[in-house]
Amino acid sequence: MLPMETSQYYLGLDVGGTAMKAGIISAEGTLIHSLMQPTNKNAGPNAGLALMEKVIRLCIESAGFKLDSIKAIGAAVPGIIDLKNGMILDAVNLTDWKNVPVRSHLETIFSKPIAFLNDANAAALGEAWLGAGKGAESMAFLTLGTGIGGGLVHQGKIIEGRHGLAGEIGHTRIEMSRPRPCSCGNFGCLEAYAGATSVLKRAYEALAEDFNKISDLHEPAEKKTLSCKDVFDAARNGDPLADRLVEETSSALALGVINILHFFDPEKVVLGGGMIAAGDDFLKRIRWFVKDQAFKECAQGEDICFATLGNDAGILGAAIAARQMLLKN
Ligand SMILES: [Zn+2]
Known part of the structure; x- marks a missing residue:
């Protein structure tokens, strides 16, 4: 290009x-x-x-x-x-x-x-020029780390907005009733449900209510070593509590993606950041929720993909x- x-x-x-x-x-x-x-x-x-x-x-x-x-x-x-x-x-x-x-x-x-x-x-x-969005006319990017950042690219250029705040997808709101507090000071933002910090917070809350201690996550939680990776690994191994957490995270992220699709209608949505190490199962879940709820004309399936440049x-x-x-x- x-x-x-x-x-x-x-x-x-x-x-x-x-x-x-x-x-x-x-x-x-x-x-x-x-x-x-x-x-x-x-x-x-x-x-x-x-x-x-x-x-x-x-x-x-x-x-x-x-x-x-x-x-x-x-x-x-x-x-x-x-x-x-x-x-x-x-x-x-x-x-x-x-x-x-x-x-x-x-x-x-x-x-x-x-x-x-x-x-x-x-x-x-x-990613738009050299990675997963190469060749796409428009692309939305979400970086899934401790928080959630984002960026919008159209015809090879960043859409910056007046203050450089366009594409702050992590702070679009996805929950109105009993919303969780977000790091930005608002409530109900995507980041408060799907950032790695939020996954851990929700894991500790869920474990506190798992009175029969069925989940494998109790052990790392008691040692204070519980990580986001532990949650995704346990979900893959069939741990029901971890599975619920990953399902909720995927559903929240899908809501963020659907909002982008209906607002910006990009050719591709690229997900990057540390959390994509969770792998294909995570991506499949997000795609499933998007397919279930987004306008069918919007980007679907492989148009929602992981970043490739690390x-x-x-x-x-x-x-x-x-x-x-x-x-x-
Ligand atoms: Zn926020």
Whole structure:
């Protein structure tokens, strides 16, 4: 999809709570080289900005490139952002990261055009160009992690909205009566039912009512090691309580997907993030609920699929955003 241009390279940076990643792509969209360094989430924003510079320089150097070969840099960042001013307003998982001027900092250091976008949008862009959404005219992306992020791509471009908040699918509401509280302060959001944190919370609640202790999940719960993976594994092994939790999670996610389908009518819905490790059984359940409840003309079956780029989606999307910005200007 990316037209041929020789000797044009773009660098994508993915700022995360556990790792800082950088990757270089060619104008044709091939990932040439990438690397990552661990993020110390308690080291503060200045150490974070210094690490961004270090990771970018290391990536260019270890690829055998010179800074001059990089035409533009894209930075994908977590948390609440000020898109216009290129700042992280509050990176929830990084201590004290408030009002961090990422774009101006990188512009000053590298004297290059810097694209700035949120990490879910970057992953959406990566999947749309080079991953599971390749070739689709429109795509919705959901990232299923501790929370639920999302992004909408139409004709190869992110739909950002006025504040960069378009596609925040995790905070669309799916429950009105006795809604669960969400991390955003509202009630009844998709994230409060289908994010990994919510799966665990609901697991502990269900176990507290499983008086006969039939479920295999009691053991890890008592050891305080219960994970989302345990819940999905137990469901696969026929544990009725775990099966109910996975069914409820799939049903909630399907509601989120159906809302997207009826609102945006995309060609594809791509699900990414850590929770897709739950595998095909999880995807089948989501597809079943969607087929049961969505307009039959909307995306169905294989149009709802798992992401294929894994952890590279963010750096690829950030680099693509850098290229798009350069072509626009
Ligand atoms: Zn919410």
